[in-house]
Amino acid sequence: MAELIVSLDVVERKKLEEVVARVGDMVDFFKVGMVPFLQFGTPLIKYLHDRGKKVFLDLKFHDIPNTVEMATQIACSMNVAMLNVHLLGGEEMLERAVRARDSTGASTLLVGVTLLTSLSRQDILGIGFTRDIQDQIALLAELAYSHRLNGVVCSIRDLSFLRQKFSRPFLMICPGIRPKTTRDDQKRTGTAGEAVLLGADFIVVGRPVIESSEPEMVVAQLLGEMEEAENA
Numbered sequence: 001m002a003e004l005i006v007s008l009d010v011v012e013r014k015k016l017e018e019v020v021a022r023v024g025d026m027v028d029f030f031k032v033g034m035v036p037f038l039q040f041g042t043p044l045i046k047y048l049h050d051r052g053k054k055v056f057l058d059l060k061f062h063d064i065p066n067t068v069e070m071a072t073q074i075a076c077s078m079n080v081a082m083l084n085v086h087l088l089g090g091e092e093m094l095e096r097a098v099r100a101r102d103s104t105g106a107s108t109l110l111v112g113v114t115l116l117t118s119l120s121r122q123d124i125l126g127i128g129f130t131r132d133i134q135d136q137i138a139l140l141a142e143l144a145y146s147h148r149l150n151g152v153v154c155s156i157r158d159l160s161f162l163r164q165k166f167s168r169p170f171l172m173i174c175p176g177i178r179p180k181t182t183r184d185d186q187k188r189t190g191t192a193g194e195a196v197l198l199g200a201d202f203i204v205v206g207r208p209v210i211e212s213s214e215p216e217m218v219v220a221q222l223l224g225e226m227e228e229a230e231n232a
Contacts, residue, residue, distance in 0.1 A: 002196045156194060156200070
């Protein structure tokens with residue numbers, strides 16, 4: 001069954017602790033991205049581990065191979081459950097990241113980011129990609145698969161063709177999950193139920209939960225939608 005990950009993209013410690021406390025009985029997995037990591041540092045990882053929670057460290061490593069290798073080794077030594085790198089970093093960078101993960105003996109899932117869900121087709125053309133967007137994403141996913149990453153982070157709009165090409169246990173982590181009425185800077189989005197039906201293994205949701213006055217109700221709705229899709 002797909003698992004829900006709640007993204008803790010907040011800068012107020014009180015707010016962060018409130019979200020964890022209110023949905024912690026329903027969710028075991030939390031994402032720590034650049035914003036909370038810069039605000040609270042590595043003690044945030046310990047805070048979540050002390051409460052029996054798994055951590056997806058979402059820092060999207062993208063640098064020269066040696067730097068990414070060292071960074072991956074440090075992150076895995078913190079026993080995070082999931083870690084991502086940017087697939088645009090190239091083959092050697094991916095090889096070094098996998099080597100670093102394996103050298104620690106950690107069970108950390110190492111996944112690759114294809115293209116950000118905030119990018120539209122026009123955005124991608126604007127930064128110089130000449131391939132069709134699906135062809136570009138498929139190429140990046142193939143790099144992840146062939147270099148022994150555990151899966152990819154991808155838009156719900158890419159799940160269908162990626163799942164046809166890459167079967168489980170290769171993982172699909174799907175951010176950009178939004179209620180149908182939401183309008184924000186995520187371009188390629190969808191619902192939790194759609195993501196499950198299309199083959200997602202992990203579903204990442206942030207703002208709909210952390211911006212709600214009743215986050216546990218939002219989580220309950222998402223989990224219900226996911227369960228319904230699993231049983232469809």
